[in-house]
Amino acid sequence: MCGIVGYTGPREAYPVLIKGLKRLEYRGYDSSGVALLSDGDLNVYKKKGKVAELEESVLGKDLSGTIGIGHTRWATHGEPSDRNAHPHYSQSGRLAMIHNGIIENYAQLKQDLLVKGYSFKSDTDTEVLLNFIEDIRSNNNCSLEEALRIALKRIVGAYCILLISDDDPDTILAARKGSPLVIGIGKGEHFLASDASPIIEYTKEVVYVNDYQIAVVRPDELILKNLGNERETPFITKLDMELAAIEKGGYEHFMLKEIYEQPDTIFDCLRGRLLTQSGQIMMGGIENNLNAFINAPRIIIVACGTSWHAGLVAEYLIEDLCRIPVEVEYASEFRYRNPVINQGDLIIAISQSGETADTLVALESAREKGAFIFGVVNAVGSSIARLSHAGAYTHSGPEIGVASTKAFTGQLAVLMMMALKIGHAKGTLDEARYLRLMNDLATVPEKVKEILQDTANIKRIAEKYKDASDFLFLGRGYNFPVALEGALKLKEISYIHAEGYPAAEMKHGPIALVDEKLPVVFVATRDSYYEKIVSNVQEIKARKGKVICVATMGDEIIPGMADDVMFVPDADEVIAPLLSVVPLQLLSYYAGLAKGYDVDKPRNLAKSVTVE
Numbered sequence: 227m228c229g230i231v232g233y234t235g236p237r238e239a240y241p242v243l244i245k246g247l248k249r250l251e252y253r254g255y256d257s258s259g260v261a262l263l264s265d266g267d268l269n270v271y272k273k274k275g276k277v278a279e280l281e282e283s284v285l286g287k288d289l290s291g292t293i294g295i296g297h298t299r300w301a302t303h304g305e306p307s308d309r310n311a312h313p314h315y316s317q318s319g320r321l322a323m324i325h326n327g328i329i330e331n332y333a334q335l336k337q338d339l340l341v342k343g344y345s346f347k348s349d350t351d352t353e354v355l356l357n358f359i360e361d362i363r364s365n366n367n368c369s370l371e372e373a374l375r376i377a378l379k380r381i382v383g384a385y386c387i388l389l390i391s392d393d394d395p396d397t398i399l400a401a402r403k404g405s406p407l408v409i410g411i412g413k414g415e416h417f418l419a420s421d422a423s424p425i426i427e428y429t430k431e432v433v434y435v436n437d438y439q440i441a442v443v444r445p446d447e448l449i450l451k452n453l454g455n456e457r458e459t460p461f462i463t464k465l466d467m468e469l470a471a472i473e474k475g476g477y478e479h480f481m482l483k484e485i486y487e488q489p490d491t492i493f494d495c496l497r498g499r500l501l502t503q504s505g506q507i508m509m510g511g512i513e514n515n516l517n518a519f520i521n522a523p524r525i526i527i528v529a530c531g532t533s534w535h536a537g538l539v540a541e542y543l544i545e546d547l548c549r550i551p552v553e554v555e556y557a558s559e560f561r562y563r564n565p566v567i568n569q570g571d572l573i574i575a576i577s578q579s580g581e582t583a584d585t586l587v588a589l590e591s592a593r594e595k596g597a598f599i600f601g602v603v604n605a606v607g608s609s610i611a612r613l614s615h616a617g618a619y620t621h622s623g624p625e626i627g628v629a630s631t632k633a634f635t636g637q638l639a640v641l642m643m644m645a646l647k648i649g650h651a652k653g654t655l656d657e658a659r660y661l662r663l664m665n666d667l668a669t670v671p672e673k674v675k676e677i678l679q680d681t682a683n684i685k686r687i688a689e690k691y692k693d694a695s696d697f698l699f700l701g702r703g704y705n706f707p708v709a710l711e712g713a714l715k716l717k718e719i720s721y722i723h724a725e726g727y728p729a730a731e732m733k734h735g736p737i738a739l740v741d742e743k744l745p746v747v748f749v750a751t752r753d754s755y756y757e758k759i760v761s762n763v764q765e766i767k768a769r770k771g772k773v774i775c776v777a778t779m780g781d782e783i784i785p786g787m788a789d790d791v792m793f794v795p796d797a798d799e800v801i802a803p804l805l806s807v808v809p810l811q812l813l814s815y816y817a818g819l820a821k822g823y824d825v826d827k828p829r830n831l832a833k834s835v836t837v838e
């Protein structure tokens with residue numbers, strides 16, 4: 227949700243900022259802009275639309291300056307437009323600021339400033355905060371840093387801000403609460419960004435700024451302070467990420483690249499953990515808290531979107547294999563409905579980015595109530611990873627495509643290993659099934675490779691149905707969350723309205739939608755519900771619906787009934803979601819492509835949703 231980038235050092239700032247903004251564009255692409263400071267001149271350039279449009283609009287302009295800040299926006303306050311794009315100038319024109327987050331009490335602050343004679347050029351909460359800072363500075367005749375500190379103590383909401391002033395040619399002031407900020411440490415230069423992707427090619431040494439910290443960043447100095455003006459020691463971390471991981475590497479889109487990476491990312495996730503030879507699953511975070519898991523009266527899973535779907539699969543897994551009651555909660559609802567958290571209850575937080583505001587605030591309040599939090603997170607060092615008491619990374623690598631694909635299968639792989647390990651230790655999963663499932667899980671990377679070997683059929687199906695206005699996705703048991711995920715992917719990428727349902731639930735309402743125009747996708751791999759889902763397929767066919775099935779290779783019944791079939795290799799039903807989701811990812815990718823949409827940056831979405 228908005229990407230921010232900053233640079234101070236000996237280089238020209240503009241190229242660093244533009245490149246950084248392109249890497250952060252997945253966080254929002256409603257508008258973008260930069261502010262550059264050169265010989266006391268503070269120049270702001272901004273433009274509605276994607277970063278490429280900004281680049282075009284600044285041709286021929288003065289882009290000099292060795293200090294600058296840049297922003298790519300996902301609109302919250304104010305429509306996407308040039309005027310609402312960041313950076314914003316303060317009233318005097320002497321300060322420029324960018325902001326990721328929401329200032330909740332901005333309306334009152336704005337009112338007060340209007341009374342004092344301030345006027346506003348945009349509809350944003352950011353401009354209000356900036357003028358509030360300027361007002362404090364002029365009233366108190368204090369430094370900008372002091373004014374920022376005072377302002378931050380008086381605002382309510384979430385922020386990551388970068389602030390520069392025309393009277394300080396070296397310094398970027400930065401602060402965060404609830405929205406991420408990483409500072410890269412170079413030789414005589416510093417880089418600031420929402421995540422490490424704009425930094426990685428310059429340095430691998432970074433500092434993750436914490437909530438309520440202010441950073442004073444100069445070319446050769448990085449000072450961290452708390453809001454009480456006390457210095458705090460920056461904790462330097464080494465980035466474990468390669469540049470190639472954040473580039474397209476010959477693929478037309480990041481989404482396609484990430485779908486194709488899955489044999490490797492799932493393998494990386496299992497590597498060193500799933501030891502089929504010795505029959506062990508090595509997961510430190512579980513090992514160290516095994517009793518807490520075994521004795522947990524209840525597990526609550528908190529997540530959003532695709533990660534929530536992974537949570538639903540985990541519910542089936544943990545209840546089935548570990549016999550522990552599980553509740554799967556939308557993070558945004560969990561926090562606000564005053565949930566009951568009992569002694570011993572365990573919370574599993576699932577998040578690709580580790581920065582999703584809804585999940586983060588839900589966890590913060592659960593933690594305050596004494597809950598133990600286990601994080602299943604992809605982004606190393608992210609806020610949710612740091613907030614968790616223990617956890618397991620999914621090791622899927624950076625996911626840039628806005629629609630989550632490889633992160634989902636990474637989450638499933640981690641959750642499957644967790645359930646196997648806990649069930650085995652608890653004695654609810656017998657040795658023979660445990661070993662069989664371990665072996666099955668180990669074969670998943672090869673089986674995903676098999677699905678990806680020839681995708682022409684999936685492409686053909688996507689093109690055949692691309693003009694449908696609605697889709698239904700149906701599945702039972704472990705494949706029900708996969709149906710939900712298939713529907714979400716299609717909505718996101720091709721803007722076709724799609725609903726996911728438990729296949730049996732269809733007859734309680736959605737069946738009224740079925741006619742010869744409605745494509746219905748069944749996730750109908752061979753499992754304990756197979757006969758039942760075959761009956762559901764018949765019910766749709768009897769009403770002339772178009773049936774598309776994800777079926778197990780070798781199935782001879784489904785092809786005789788369905789209009790179109792996408793095959794996946796055979797696997798135990800516990801493991802099957804890792805395979806059955808892959809054709810659905812491709813179906814949505816090819817449908818979006820056929821409709822001419824920007825599949826990596828679907829409209830209105832952002833990768834990392836850091837506003838509540």
Ligand code: F6R
Pocket residue numbers: 530531532533534576577578579580581582585628629630631714718833834835
């Ligand atoms: C869907 C998608 C979103 C995210 C959701 C949670 O393709 O990407 O639904 O899954 O915003 O994000 P994380 O997992 O980063 O917490």
